[in-house]
Amino acid sequence: xxxxxxxxxxxxxxxxxxxxxxxxxxxxxxxxxxxxxxxxxxxxxxxxxxxxxxxxxxxxxxxxxxxxxxxxxxxxxxxxxxxxxxxxxxxxxxxxxxxxxxxxxxxxxxxxxxxxxxxxxxxxxxxxxxxxxxxxxxxxxxxxxxxxxxxxxxxxxxxxxxxxxxxxxxxxxxxxxxxxxxxxxxxxxxxxxxxxxxxxxxxxxxxxxxx
Amino acid sequence: xxxxxxxxxxxxxxxxxxxxxxxxxxxxxxxxxxxxxxxxxxxxxxxxxxxxxxxxxxxxxxxxxxxxxxxxxxxxxxxxxxxxxxxxxxxxxxxxxxxxxxxxxxxxxxxxxxxxxxxxxxxxxxxxxxxxxxxxxxxxxxxxxxxxxxxxxxxxxxxxxxxxxxxxxxxxxxxxxxxxxxxxxxxxxxxxxxxxxxxxxxxxxxxxxxxxxxxxxxxxxxxxxxxxxxxxxxxxxxxxxxxxxxxxxxxxxxxxxxxxxxxxxxxxxxxxxxxxxxxxxxxxxxxxxxxxxxxxxxxxxxxxxxxxxxxxxxxxxxxxxxxxxxxxxxxxxxxxxxxxxxxxxxxxxxxxxxxxxxxxxxxxxxxxxxxxxxxxxxxxxxxxxxxxxxxxxxxxxxxxxxxxxxxxxxxxxxxxxxxxxxxxxxxxxxxxxxxxxxxxxxxxxxxxxxxxxxxxxxxxxxxxxxxxxxxxxxxxxxxxxxxxxxxxxxxxxxxxxxxxxxxxxxxxxxxxxxxxxxxxxxxxxxxxxx
Numbered sequence: 001x002x003x004x005x006x007x008x009x010x011x012x013x014x015x016x017x018x019x020x021x022x023x024x025x026x027x028x029x030x031x032x033x034x035x036x037x038x039x040x041x042x043x044x045x046x047x048x049x050x051x052x053x054x055x056x057x058x059x060x061x062x063x064x065x066x067x068x069x070x071x072x073x074x075x076x077x078x079x080x081x082x083x084x085x086x087x088x089x090x091x092x093x094x095x096x097x098x099x100x101x102x103x104x105x106x107x108x109x110x111x112x113x114x115x116x117x118x119x120x121x122x123x124x125x126x127x128x129x130x131x132x133x134x135x136x137x138x139x140x141x142x143x144x145x146x147x148x149x150x151x152x153x154x155x156x157x158x159x160x161x162x163x164x165x166x167x168x169x170x171x172x173x174x175x176x177x178x179x180x181x182x183x184x185x186x187x188x189x190x191x192x193x194x195x196x197x198x199x200x201x202x203x204x205x206x207x208x209x210x211x
Numbered sequence: 212x213x214x215x216x217x218x219x220x221x222x223x224x225x226x227x228x229x230x231x232x233x234x235x236x237x238x239x240x241x242x243x244x245x246x247x248x249x250x251x252x253x254x255x256x257x258x259x260x261x262x263x264x265x266x267x268x269x270x271x272x273x274x275x276x277x278x279x280x281x282x283x284x285x286x287x288x289x290x291x292x293x294x295x296x297x298x299x300x301x302x303x304x305x306x307x308x309x310x311x312x313x314x315x316x317x318x319x320x321x322x323x324x325x326x327x328x329x330x331x332x333x334x335x336x337x338x339x340x341x342x343x344x345x346x347x348x349x350x351x352x353x354x355x356x357x358x359x360x361x362x363x364x365x366x367x368x369x370x371x372x373x374x375x376x377x378x379x380x381x382x383x384x385x386x387x388x389x390x391x392x393x394x395x396x397x398x399x400x401x402x403x404x405x406x407x408x409x410x411x412x413x414x415x416x417x418x419x420x421x422x423x424x425x426x427x428x429x430x431x432x433x434x435x436x437x438x439x440x441x442x443x444x445x446x447x448x449x450x451x452x453x454x455x456x457x458x459x460x461x462x463x464x465x466x467x468x469x470x471x472x473x474x475x476x477x478x479x480x481x482x483x484x485x486x487x488x489x490x491x492x493x494x495x496x497x498x499x500x501x502x503x504x505x506x507x508x509x510x511x512x513x514x515x516x517x518x519x520x521x522x523x524x525x526x527x528x529x530x531x532x533x534x535x536x537x538x539x540x541x542x543x544x545x546x547x548x549x550x551x552x553x554x555x556x557x558x559x560x561x562x563x564x565x566x567x568x569x570x571x572x573x574x575x576x577x578x579x580x581x582x583x584x585x586x587x588x589x590x591x592x593x594x595x596x597x598x599x600x601x602x603x604x605x606x607x608x609x610x611x612x613x614x615x616x617x618x619x620x621x622x623x624x625x626x627x628x629x630x631x632x633x634x635x636x637x638x639x640x641x642x643x644x645x646x647x648x649x650x651x652x653x654x655x656x657x658x659x660x661x662x663x664x665x666x667x668x669x670x671x672x673x674x675x676x677x678x679x680x681x682x683x684x685x686x687x688x689x690x691x692x693x694x695x696x697x698x699x700x701x702x703x704x705x706x707x708x709x710x711x712x713x714x715x716x717x718x719x720x721x722x723x724x725x726x727x728x729x730x731x732x733x734x735x736x737x738x739x740x741x
Binding site: 109160184197198202 | 215278279280281282283284285286289290291295296298299300303304305399401403409410458459460522523554555556558559560563564565566567568569570573574575576577602604606608645666667668669
């Protein structure tokens with residue numbers, strides 16, 4: 001490595017002026033790009049998590065992550081209770097399974113988003129995962145694994161009500177991928193009173209009959 | 212289980228259909244005409260040219276999905292059948308873009324609304340862009356022909372309640388409303404048009420022109436991405452294409468070279484300008500990708516006293532044009548009023564929110580009704596449209612700044628939609644805006660809309676209709692193709708999709724695409740056979 005600049009110095013100088021800097025989408029995109037790059041240089045885990053141990057992560061050990069890194073998974077595990085609220089089951093084990101399944105479906109969905117939107121999400125996740133920007137931009141003090149649902153909710157509210165479009169966009173991206181992956185899943189259809197495809201049609205159509 | 216549908220039978224009978232994911236070696240193929248895209252434009256072109264006896268190769272970036280795959284499931288359909296797994300947006304992320312990416316293109320996932328291009332639009336095109344050949348009289352036989360080919364007729368079953376509430380509200384307020392013509396044959400009235408018709412009732416390209424072309428010896432590659440044209444002097448020599456893996460999104464190392472006498476681009480209003488830009492085709496006035504239109508859509512949801520079950524029944528059957536041309540063709544922004552189907556994932560993506568509040572919003576889905584407004588863009592100097600350009604990786608993206616002119620129209624549409632829902636008996640109404648609450652009276656909603664900041668992201672915006680970017684016109688300084696879709700500068704290239712529209716349509720565009728593609732393909736067939 002020949003880079004003499006400390007990533008921290010570079011980020012500090014950017015953060016000083018972050019409000020005006022983030023006002024334009026272009027500035028925002030450049031800033032997020034810088035974070036992604038420095039996050040990579042400073043060894044943040046941005047590689048897909050691949051197959052995680054079931055005990056460690058409460059995930060289905062057979063699921064192979066294609067996009068989400070171990071850090072992203074921690075972030076989503078912290079955000080999902082705030083995003084899904086009372087729609088999540090209260091019973092601890094059922095709750096863990098519901099969150100884990102939603103994280104996996106988010107990963108499957110993002111895989112199909114293709115490279116361009118994956119790059120945008122990578123920048124968003126890196127900004128939220130990188131300690132310095134988590135504190136200065138998202139204004140969340142604890143690491144995500146230690147953040148409470150109240151802290152996660154306060155973060156979401158800040159980005160939702162912000163006058164900076166880039167933060168509104170980040171709020172929509174996080175809540176949309178989570179809400180779609182959660183409410184769109186068959187096991188959760190009852191939460192929106194959706195009975196599923198009409199039974200008579202399912203009975204009558206060839207694609208629902210097994211070979 | 213054996214399938215008796217049109218596609219399964221055709222594949223069995225030996226149609227020339229090649230899945231890019233199965234290719235292991237580079238190869239070259241040749242035909243009279245190579246067509247990029249299998250949607251409304253590409254399918255129509257392929258069938259007409261193949262039936263005239265020309266050899267045809269179709270190229271589709273998405274994959275072939277048909278009845279066996281259409282299981283009325285949102286998540287798998289959005290992931291597989293839509294551009295960028297349903298995550299496509301404009302450059303700044305402020306407008307969600309719903310667009311098909313599969314054999315049949317958007318006609319495989321559209322909600323079947325089948326409108327002729329409004330006379331006002333055609334007359335405006337004739338006058339403003341020197342397009343004498345697209346007058347309502349000249350186009351009438353082409354609309355007739357396509358209405359027959361795609362079994363289009365006003366929906367003769369009772370509208371579902373979601374749509375009927377739009378009718379009721381319009382009736383109460385004295386606004387005009389009409390029944391929507393749909394392209395269906397033996398429709399079961401299920402409500403799953405947007406995730407791939409499970410019964411093959413929808414007469415999109417997948418059930419009509421694509422089988423018609425393949426029956427007439429056309430070949431079709433799917434899972435094959437058109438990368439760029441290679442020019443030889445003023446003509447295109449070949450198309451270079453990349454095979455995609457079976458996930459539909461990962462390119463493999465296999466390249467296919469396609470040679471032809473003539474090339475037709477029908478890759479959508481985002482894909483077609485993208486391909487032309489990647490190919491660096493002659494564009495002396497820099498018109499490619501300019502004047503892109505989207506019918507910007509905003510929405511309102513209502514909580515009704517009666518069960519609506521907005522997930523069941525023909526998704527669109529009632530519309531109102533009360534405000535579409537009421538200020539003239541080129542006055543203040545007009546908008547068409549329609550209704551969207553609401554399934555759980557779609558609703559969870561459209562209604563913004565999180566936490567207990569969002570859980571409550573979605574728990575009310577069976578009583579939810581929604582109205583959408585499609586703003587007619589491109590008819591006014593303050594509505595110049597967006598721009599398609601290329602990302603570093605060569606993929607196309609649409610930048611669409613929303614002008615003050617459009618924001619004014621969108622605000623008026625918010626008022627209209629809320630007023631209609633209250634008139635139809637809504638208990639509560641919520642506008643799709645980050646600052647909107649649920650309002651219990653029309654007066655409260657009106658006061659709130661007065662104060663809405665009309666800004667990107669805060670107003671939730673959508674588009675299901677991408678148009679323009681390779682505009683037709685008589686003047687090469689302000690257009691890419693002539694009135695027959697023929698490229699102004701490349702003699703063996705035509706464009707046959709919604710990208711040739713010089714403005715938006717003012718109605719769901721599938722029939723406009725079918726009709727112009729049919730007209731331009733019939734002419735092309737004569738030209739190539741001469």
